[in-house]
Amino acid sequence: MLSEPRKISLAEKVAMDIGRQILAGILKPGDKLPSLREYARLNGYSKNTVISAFDLLGERALVEPRHGKGFFVRGVEAPAEREEDEEPVGYSRVIDTLWLMRQQAIREPGRSHLAEGFPPVDWLTYMRLDRFHRQVVRSVGGLFRYGNRYGYQPLRQQLVRRLAAHGMELGIRQLVTTFGANHALDLIIRRYVAPGDTVLVEQPGYYPLYGKLQLHGAKPVAINRRADGPDLVELELALQQTKARVFFIQTTAHNPTGTDVAPVVAKRVLELAAAYDVLIVENDAMADFKPNSALRLSSLAQFRNTLYVGSFSKSLSASLRSGFIAGESARIEELADLKMLLHIGSSEYGERVLEAILREGNFLRHVSRLQDRTRAATAEGLEVLQRLGATVFNAPEQSLYLWARFGGIDDTRALTTRLLERGVVLAPGAFFNLDADQVSPWTRLNVAYLSDPLFLRSMREELDRATGLG
Secondary structure (H helix, E strand, O other): OOOOOOOOOHHHHHHHHHHHHHHOOOOOOOOEOOOHHHHHHHHOOOHHHHHHHHHHHHHOOOEEEEOOOEEEEOOOOOOOOOOHHHOOOOHHHHHHHHHHHHHOOOOOOOOEEOOOOOOOHHHOHHHOHHHHHHHHHOOOOOOOOOOOOOOOHHHHHHHHHHHHOOOOOOOHHHEEEEOOHHHHHHHHHHHHOOOOOEEEEEEOOOHHHHHHHHHHOOEEEEEEEEOOEEOHHHHHHHHHHOOOOEEEEOOOOOOOOOOOOOHHHHHHHHHHHHHOOOEEEEEOOOHHHOOOOOOOHHHHHOOOOEEEEEEOOOOOOHHHOOEEEEOOHHHHHHHHHHHHHHHOOOOHHHHHHHHHHHHOOHHHHHHHHHHHHHHHHHHHHHHHHHHOOOEEOOOOOOOOEEEEEOOOOOOHHHHHHHHHOOOEEOEEHHHHOOOOOOOOOEEEEEHHHOOOHHHHHHHHHHHHHHHHHO
8 A cells, every 4th residue: 555645744844945945055054044033924934833944954954053143054065966968857946936936925014025026016906806807707608618728719809909009910819818928938838848958048037937947858048138138149159059949038128137129139039030940939928017119029020930928917917817829820729729738728717807807998097007107116216226326237218127236245145145034035136047056246126116115224234234344
């Protein structure tokens, strides 16, 4: 008989989580862990659970207690090097990605969420989703069966009209709905990337994409992102030297730098894609934060060698889990089949709610208000960073994110660890690189929170500390 799996206590789960951060280099030798009381408060655990977890870490020689001072990370012996083809594929390779993604789900009073990937809730409540819920549940006919593999047809019709405003011409069978942009990327990776394939990604770039590709066993190659788009020399050289057939890119409102691709760069990217038969996957999850006239590769190419990924998680609600992929009909049919095989269908309830929202003219006013608030917050955020003496990678007119570095601070992962004890959560630049072990002075900052007093006070203390050490 098979024995039942051993149940893991909450204390052991906490110890495993901290242990992974130590082994991944997020917490380095000599770093002080938060106090027992502070760690319990920040994570919602009982103090006894945290005490037991820290004791387990001590038994495993990962941390050591210092009388009257707290717990500190011990030095960890480096693991033996592996041959390149023996690199493990799985959970352990994406621990940095998972840490930052987990921070998106933490909501506590007194915490400063500069690492937040979303706009504040009060930017979105204007839409009053409850009104659309009542509208949808009154028409219950289609809510008890699986929907169309392409997605709810009236929603796809609304999306076709919306993309027409971006200059894209397509029919409803050139579009398949998904559970958001990340689900769209999952489907594309499953269909067009085999384990062991080389793929091209931007760096710094969208960190969950790195995790997905590594988990899938792909070999991502970084193309440096500049203020005007991907480095064209690096891109052409990578296409010449590798057999990469997929390039993942964010044309507008790039995460994390907030940059947009310049027209001349966009034109060259499309020329290279045609010359080397490369599929460009254009992730435009931040589309509603930019004007309709903003440049998109899929608009220029009309889906020749491109797939366009969209989402409403940032501009309406992440809980709706609604996104889509647009492209040539043959590719979309394949992706719709794959979606059906993996998930049967997407949520028709959520898609009916989204269709009702898009059908109502109020959505356009909501987007206009959202862009106004983003523009104002970007201007204010740039002023804050100027007062702090920060260097900004790019100064966009409107972007949810700014990419910045602070004088005298060369390692924002260490900075993040120190600020966590004060309730400030940053997104360290290393996590937006393929090699998260690289030391990076950069950090992604959400413009909506840059004026937060706790962040400002904490950063001024850190800058004073850096100046004093200098």
